[in-house]
Amino acid sequence: MGSARLQAIWVIARRDFVAVVFSRAFIFFLLGPLFPIIIGFFAGAVGASVQHDLDKAVIGVAMPAQQGERLVAARNAMIDHMAGNVPDMQVIADIAPGAAFDPRAVLKKRQMSAVVTGTLDAPVITGTQGKVDDWSGMIAMFAGRARSDHPDQYPEIRADVVATSAAHEHTGQVVTAQAGQLLLFLLTMLLAGMVLSNLVEEKANKIIEVLAASIPLDALFMGKLFAMLGVSMVGVMVWGSGYGMMVLAGARHIPLLATPAVGWPLFLALGFAYFAMAYLLLGSMFLTIGGMANTVREVQTLSMPATMMQLVVFFLASFALARPNTWIEKLAEVFPISSPYAMLAHAAEHPSLMPHVLALGWQALCVAVMVRGGAAIFRRNVMKSGGGKKAKRAKLAEAAA
Numbered sequence: 186m187g188s189a190r191l192q193a194i195w196v197i198a199r200r201d202f203v204a205v206v207f208s209r210a211f212i213f214f215l216l217g218p219l220f221p222i223i224i225g226f227f228a229g230a231v232g233a234s235v236q237h238d239l240d241k242a243v244i245g246v247a248m249p250a251q252q253g254e255r256l257v258a259a260r261n262a263m264i265d266h267m268a269g270n271v272p273d274m275q276v277i278a279d280i281a282p283g284a285a286f287d288p289r290a291v292l293k294k295r296q297m298s299a300v301v302t303g304t305l306d307a308p309v310i311t312g313t314q315g316k317v318d319d320w321s322g323m324i325a326m327f328a329g330r331a332r333s334d335h336p337d338q339y340p341e342i343r344a345d346v347v348a349t350s351a352a353h354e355h356t357g358q359v360v361t362a363q364a365g366q367l368l369l370f371l372l373t374m375l376l377a378g379m380v381l382s383n384l385v386e387e388k389a390n391k392i393i394e395v396l397a398a399s400i401p402l403d404a405l406f407m408g409k410l411f412a413m414l415g416v417s418m419v420g421v422m423v424w425g426s427g428y429g430m431m432v433l434a435g436a437r438h439i440p441l442l443a444t445p446a447v448g449w450p451l452f453l454a455l456g457f458a459y460f461a462m463a464y465l466l467l468g469s470m471f472l473t474i475g476g477m478a479n480t481v482r483e484v485q486t487l488s489m490p491a492t493m494m495q496l497v498v499f500f501l502a503s504f505a506l507a508r509p510n511t512w513i514e515k516l517a518e519v520f521p522i523s524s525p526y527a528m529l530a531h532a533a534e535h536p537s538l539m540p541h542v543l544a545l546g547w548q549a550l551c552v553a554v555m556v557r558g559g560a561a562i563f564r565r566n567v568m569k570s571g572g573g574k575k576a577k578r579a580k581l582a583e584a585a586a
Contacts, residue, residue, distance in 0.1 A: 197408025357443025
């Protein structure tokens, strides 16, 4: 990209940024998050459904002489007669006589909510205090049924309480991932519309044609995208500073999320990067729509499918969060529009960094392709002139001067 093109991008970006940020309407714009907060309550229903799928607890069973299989069989036989959610049970080891087994180590490494060891006559449940309290009676019932089809007494359950488990930590990270996805979606939907409204205004006033006659269209589009991205970043920093001051002031009912797998500093940095990519992807889509439309009404009509598609891809990323290591998760991570949401959730659950480098590179490539395509569509629909194209540009440039 030549220096002249970069200079054109900078001129357009600075022009639009200053015009928006230093306007009186920008103050009211900063109050905009009050409305998405209301929408967030309705989105809680979707989050609760996803959380229900993610909270399927698994109890590991490690007992000698195939007693674990008998305990699992008893659970499967009684599940239809029990109220509430009964956790799954999975045999993870058939312990030989005299062999050592460390259930605490299993809880640290595997996604198990608790581990049952010992024997059917003297079961031992290892887990957090809450899990032990909730499941001790249930385990005693299963053990009694495993010993006899018609038990007249149930074994006493011994407890081995741990402070936390891998499953407990994973659940907290999933909540962090959900919160990150929801915040990213709300910010993108709230802020990306500025690109379209700016384009609609200038298209109605024919200013866009004057600018297009003076500088390359892809530089014009890129300048507008980055100007509105800069405005959005100002808004995000203002809102983030307000949230931080409430936390420092000790405000009650401020949600405290579990630490993501990559750590908070890197997670926040990736959050800004993925917000930028999500904004640029949606903004470039809106600019392309603006290039396809000939009137303001057509712009508003064509923007509705893009907005609905954004909602669909958000639900796709949320659904993929509850289906780890499946083709749905891979699709959400690769599809450009949903990739920022899926990869932000990936950062909350997995510590690896290379997938984020690849994802950001792929998203940047998609932004460049969409900007080029939008500029070409705009040129065909707005700058129609046939053989008199140069004359029209000269006339517009003279009018601009």
